[in-house]
Amino acid sequence: MNTIRNSKTARIVIIGAGPSGIAAATKLIESGFENVLVIEAENRVGGRIYTVDFADNVVDLGAQWCHGEKKNVVYELVKDLNLLETTGTIYDDYVCIRSNREVLSDDVADVLKTIAFETIPERQKGLLKYEGSLGSYLVETYWRELEKTPNIDRTIAHEFLDNMKKFENSVEASDTVFEVSGQGHLDYWICEGELLLNWKDKGFHTLLKLLMKCKGNETNDFGILHKRVILNKKIEHIDWQKGDEAIIKCVDGQLIEADHIICTVSLGVLKENYKKMFTPLLPPAKCRAIEGLKLGTVNKFFMEFKVPFGPPDWTGFMFLWTQEDLDELRNTDYFWLESVFGFFRVSYQPRILGGWIIGPHGRHMETLTVSEVQKAILWLFRKFFTFPIPEPINFMRTQWYSNPNFRGSYTFRSMYTDELRTGAWDLASPLTNGAGKPVLQFAGEATHTHYYSTVHGAVESGWREAERLIAFYQSRPSQL
Ligand SMILES: Cc1cc2nc3c(=O)[nH]c(=O)nc-3n(C[C@H](O)[C@H](O)[C@H](O)COP(=O)(O)OP(=O)(O)OC[C@H]3O[C@@H](n4cnc5c(N)ncnc54)[C@H](O)[C@@H]3O)c2cc1C
Known part of the structure; x- marks a missing residue:
């Protein structure tokens, strides 16, 4: 017999205590949900906030x-x-030094930096009409702009371009700028204002404490998530269509029943495990997103x-x-x-x-x-x-790739993503049962269409999935 649940009794399991998982859990608790459990494989909360x-x-x-x-x-x-x-x-005024120990003069370095980096608004406009990769766009525009400054040594310009490509790869988390989609790059929305705001001497963990409403400084203080976070517990398998509920199997053998699962594991973890992690297999559009998006x-x-x-x-x-x-x-x-x-x-x-x-x-x-x-x-x-x-x-x-709970740093849109015509929307879409109940939901930076690869994207994605459940239970008042 199906048990009719309401926001107080619905059993919600959130996989992962990174910013998206914590954002989802805290929003649900604050909205009156009582049966919320966050399961985290690492021995700490925070995920890629560390x-x-x-x-x-x-x-x-x-x-x-x-x-x-x-x-x-x-x-x-x-x-x-x-x-x-x-x-x-700090990230504008750096010195450029060659392997022959020559430090580029400020004049030369400034010209090269201006050509390479200070064209972002124009870059966004130029890319609108561009079919190729971000890399080919950057290389073409770099040399085109450099034509206007014949006094810059071409050997040095080449060396600078190589370094600029590596810097750009660090922004995207790509292996090469030629795999980054020029069009996909435009999906990312830059928030206006200061782009590098640091957390002074406290670190990004401050945000998690605020979300959890922690009062003290102890590392095991989870604030409003007190007794709702289990650390050192890894999810191995999810049967998401077991009658009207889902069954989660942990690596230690424990089985956990849930009405709703919000899965926030990284795209790297999904890529490595999705074929064996879910029963039934995920639908083709979801598999395409996991394969097509890159990190x-x-x-x-x-x-x-x-x-x-x-x-x-x-x-x-x-x-x-x-x-x-x-x-x-x-x-x-x-x-x-x-x-x-x-x-x-x-x-x-x-x-x-x-x-x-x-x-x-x-x-x-x-x-x-x-x-x-x-x-x-x-x-x-x-x-x-x-x-x-x-x-x-x-x-x-750091070792973000070798850690099996991450398998990489952050996501980007590749030429292959475009080729498969997939995107964050496919990864984000919830899997429902026959009655339209969201059973298996996905959050995390990779599921955000415009703020992927960031903490603000991760937090928004967690809230998005919490709100999906809030709306679901609000739409069923007769059953409360
Ligand atoms: C080096 C680096 C620098 C970055 N710099 C910035 C920056 O300056 N600004 C910015 O906004 N963003 C930055 N990011 C990106 C940002 O950290 C991420 O976008 C964000 O933290 C992702 O949050 P998430 O909740 O989606 O995933 P995660 O933080 O990865 O959380 C997912 C959680 O799931 C857990 N997990 C995985 N598998 C399992 C399992 N089977 N069972 C149970 N738990 C599991 C993981 O341990 C993890 O804690 C950076 C990331 C890296 C790696």
Whole structure:
């Protein structure tokens, strides 16, 4: 016999305690739902928000900045609380240094940076009529604009372009800019306002505490989700059409019955597991979205030194490889350093440098030990700089791809996504039973049509699925 549920009795299981899962759970609790359980495979909440103690305060191993202000729900939530601060020009004023140790003059670097990066509004317009990849668009426009400045050395321009492509890959989380869809790139909406708002000395975890309405600072304080979050529990299988309910099987063998499941696992986890994770198999449109949307790897390094690193006026530095040095590097064990594109100062952490690596080389780096990685990075610094390089006091790197609970960093729209004519809407659509009840819902950054790859997109997606359930139970008042 079917049990008729209402908002107090409906059993809702949310898989994943990242920002989307926490946003969904807290909205449901605040809307009067009582039977809400969040199941998380890791030993912590936050997912790809991961703030850890380091050096003078904290660093963010995952999401670091609130990207923009207008229509950004994260910004809206905290704008009056004095928690965010602009990162300034750290990511504009960096130094460009060549592998032959030549530092580009400000004049040359400024021209190249302007051509490469300060054309975003025009880029958005130009892409409207462009059929190809973001990469081919960027390369074409770069050389076209450069035609107007014949005094710039073409060899240096080439080296800069290579570095710019790596930077762009870090924005997209793509392996190559030539796989990013030019049209798909336009699906992403930039929120107006400051694009790099940092969380001062507190980190992005602050947002989770606000969502959960935590009062204290203890790591096991889940606020209004008290006793509703289970950590270290991994979901292995979901039977989403078991009569009128769904049965969830955990890796430890426990079975959990649910009326509704909100699945927030990353696109990387879905890609790896969707064929065996769901019974019945997901519908073709959902499978196409999982196959067609892409997520890649962006990893970070954090280095703590005794005193601030390098010349005081450097906000960061980007590595430009000469062809000769690159050919040589590619024949060594350090080949992967090619994709370490730059290091920058970290806000509120004067003694730290934060570096970036992208793509397949980033995945290779994850397979090495921390000390191997640290040694290689110091070799890189010594190759590029003329001044003595001190040993760091502490070194950390991320491994977003090798962790089976993530399998990558964030999502983008590829040429293949376009080819399959799929998108976030297919991933987001809920699976219902015959009576129209949402049984298996999907949230998470990858399901957001316009704010994918961000925390604000993840939070909105969690709210979207919570609201779907709120609306469902509001539309059935006679059964309450
Ligand atoms: C290096 C890096 C830098 C970033 N920088 C920024 C930034 O500056 N600004 C920004 O807005 N965004 C940034 N992002 C993106 C942002 O972190 C993500 O978009 C967002 O956190 C995704 O949230 P989510 O809830 O969709 O997924 P997640 O945070 O991945 O949450 C999903 C949760 O599901 C859990 N899980 C997975 N499988 C299972 C299972 N089988 N059973 C139970 N639990 C499971 C995972 O452990 C995880 O906790 C960055 C990400 C990375 C990796």
